[in-house]
Amino acid sequence: MVVLDRLPSGLAVAALACVLSATAAGSIAYGVGFRYAQALGKSELETLKTNHAEQALAADSANRVQLLQQITRATEAEALLFDAFDRFTEEKRQLQERIPHVTTQYIAAPGAVAKPIPRCVFTAGWLRDYNTALGVPTSGQGTAATSSEKAAWPATGTDTELLESGVTPADILAHAQDYGVWARSNLVQLNALLDLQEKD
Template sequence: MGALEQLVWPLPARLTAVALACTLSAAAVGSVAYGFGFRYAESLGATGMANLKSTHAQQALAVETANRVQLLQQVNRATETEALLYATVDRFTEEKRQLQERIPHVTTQYIAAPGAAAEPIPRCVFTAGWLRDYNTALGVPASGSGTATTTSEKATWPATGTDAELLESGVTPADILAHAQDYGVWARSNIAQLNALLDLQEKD
């Protein structure tokens, strides 16, 4: 009986051993649970980051594709506008060529009355003053000045009735008609370019 009593632990010692075992078990379980929880959270974080990266990549690709489509559309519109502009200028040039062929017919002979025979057109004189005023009205620089003559510069013009004002300029009606053709092509081409630019901006 004495030997058995020696083998049986006292109650406080047994309680301490049980408490220690419970504590160790709880710590082990907590450690294992913490490890599982950490790995699970880490896995969720990695998955979320991968999904976010994938979403960003898809959005970037969609933006890049949209920008590429928009750029191609702009290039196509610009190309179409340029082709239309060149076709318009070519048409103006052809119209000018046809008009140039007519210059001799409308500047060398005339008919004084219906049914009368054609006869040479009387000589038409354009004075130097007339030519100067014509050029000034178009903004063409005065000879040697490099800048267009304005009304404020009238005082520097030759006096009325002087040789410099009334001498023949040498310009003929054919010259004026040819100049009008050149000026017309220039003006119409500028208008066509402006309209093409405005149309392109409206499309964009």
């Protein structure tokens, strides 16, 4: 204010008016700039929200398409598996019908008359080794063996391993059918799983 006191009164008023005018203009410019920046920010935020919503919608749509494709593939694989299981069951049924025929008679030469099959003996040791080859645990492994299991699993090199096991050729053929269905079912499931992984 010392500077304004030295100025002539008209000039002081003009200077004061200029200062007030500049302050008012700055305040107005600040307000306009602030509102412009605020409006611009809101506009950019809305644009960003719209872009994010569109991207989320596109990702959701792509995920739905992929999910439907996976469901379709899984359904097709399941249908193929059930068809294979049904086929295996039917083949097993047909084989079971033939077990008595092929395990009770034989022909020694072409054109000869069918005769009863000679008695076939499988020893307890043979049965033990057969089951061991298939991975069936012996009485010494896993849970405690019952008395019948102990009798079926004689120690190697003992005379009891040469006793008759009671297993017949029909039993072995029936077991082979069950084992074949199990192995083929596992193979079909494994191949279906590998096919699904390749498609993904």
